[in-house]
Amino acid sequence: MTEFFQEHLKAIYYIIAVLICVTVLQVITQLAHKWLVKREQLKHPDKEPNTLHLLRRILKILWYILGLSAISVVFIEEQYRDRAKSDFWLIFYLGIVITFTVIGVAVVQNLFSKAIIKKVEEREDPTSYKFLRNLAVFGVYFVGLVLGIYAFPQLRGIAQTAVGGAGVLAVVVGLASQEAFANLVGxxxxxxxxxxxxxxxxxxxxxxxxxxxxxxxxxxxxxxxxxxxxxxxxxxxxxxxxxxYDLGDRRCCQWIEIGISYDSDIDIAKDIMKKECTAHPNLIDNRTSLEIKNGDPKVLVRVTALNESEVTLRAWAWSWDYSSGFVMKCDLLESIKKRFDAEGIEIPFPHRTMVFKEKQLKELKEQLS
Known part of the structure; x- marks a missing residue:
């Protein structure tokens, strides 16, 4: 046993040193995470620091993988150690690229979020900032992907092409025929x-x-x-x-269309529609000063069609915006229907007259009897 330890003393010290380094890195990562989370919660108490949690998981996994990779060098043959060392640095490089990509995305989102919040507080349109945020996040991910590809010698040609001037044009041309590029341009x-x-x-x-x-x-x-x-x-x-509905003038005109039977009194029906529309709280007066001076009604009601079984009446009712107009239309359809029922105004339903020949009528009577 003593001979074994003496023979492998250097390897044992190496493994112990690696384990100590991994443990120290894990402790530092945990302490840094707690400190950053506490600081973030003081600034944004209602926001969960998901990016910090993700970074902690990435780094902890990276330290474990690097530790196992470093220890594995001891147990492999001499001719494979150069390859193992190369793999160690490859893993380290990819871990650093992923870490900085996540940090870059978080920084971009944080910067644009502040600008968006400021725009909202100033009651300005934040659409451009939200779109630019998405574009910047895509750019950070693209750079991270290119750097990751560049780590593999057999794929370096793709990375160099993607970041070169001719490569950008080739990528654009390649995507132009695809729906993804069409959506981006859109x-x-x-x-x-x-x-x-x-x-x-x-x-x-x-x-x-x-x-x-x-x-x-x-x-x-x-x-x-x-x-x-x-x-x-x-x-x-x-x-x-x-x-x-919010482009330019937000005022909205709702058409209140109802069909009545030919036997119903059109004047009474029009008066009911006019009064119900005028009494609704969401109605606004859209008349010009000249129309008011001329005594034009606030709500205009006219016959718009003479159909097969009904006379179509339409009222033009204005509201401040589409949402209030939609509520007004629903309320008026209900209240006008109730007033029509009370006043004897009939709303017809489709019906069909069937004509039977004498022979068919006789056969139908025989079947019924």
Whole structure:
């Protein structure tokens, strides 16, 4: 036993030194994590420091892997030790790249978050800053990926091509035919020309109406009135004809359309619709000074169609914005229906007249009897 220790004394000291280094690095990582978390919680008590937790896990795993890699050198043959040392430094390099990439992303997000919060407090549009934040985060990840690829000799040509001038053009041309690049360009167009911005209410189709919550490099996210998130690729939303209820004048005109039967009194029905619309709290007076002087009504009601079984009446009711207008329309449809029922105004339902020939009518009577 003594001979074994004397023969391998140098290796034993080496392993002990490695274990001590790994332990010290783990302790330093844990202490630094606690100190940074405490400092972060003092600045942002309501925010969970997920980035610091992630960095701690990455570093702890890195120290363990490097320690095992260093110890493994003792147990392998001499001709393989150069390869083991090369692998050790490769792991160390990749760990450092991942660590600084995570730190870079956290720094970028923190800087842009401060700018976004400031914009929101000043009641300005933060859309551009949110998009630039996503673009900067993508850039940090791209640099980290290139540096990671550069660690492998067989892949260095790809990394050098990606960061070279001709390589950038090649990458762009390669992506141009793909949907990813189309979405990226679409996002840039949205930020540049601003057909809509975050917190705007837009209507892409009858089933896609809601508030814009985010615009990323790939897609736009809309929260509809069922609190569901609708994710639309930027390339698609740029091609659609959409309605932005918050672009320019936010006032909204709602059409209150109801059909009545031909036997009902049109004047009474129009008067009911006019009074119900006028009494609603969300209604605003959109008349010009000339129209007010001329005595034009606040709510205009007219016959817009003579259909097969109904006379269509339409009231033009204005509200401050789309949201209040939608509530007003729902309330008015209910209140007008109740007033029509009380006043004897009939809302017809579709019906069909069937004509039977004499022979068919006789057969039908025989079957019924």
């Amino acid at each position: 996002g840039v167009f949205i930020i540049t020309f601003k057909p809509f911005k975050i917190n705007d209410i837009i209507k892409v189709s009858d089933v896609m109406v809601g508030t814009v919550t985010d615009i990323t490099l790939r897609h736009t996210i809309i929260r509809n009135y069922e609190n569901k998130m609708i994710v639309i690729p930027n390339a698609i939303i740029n091609k659609e004809k959409l309605i932005n």
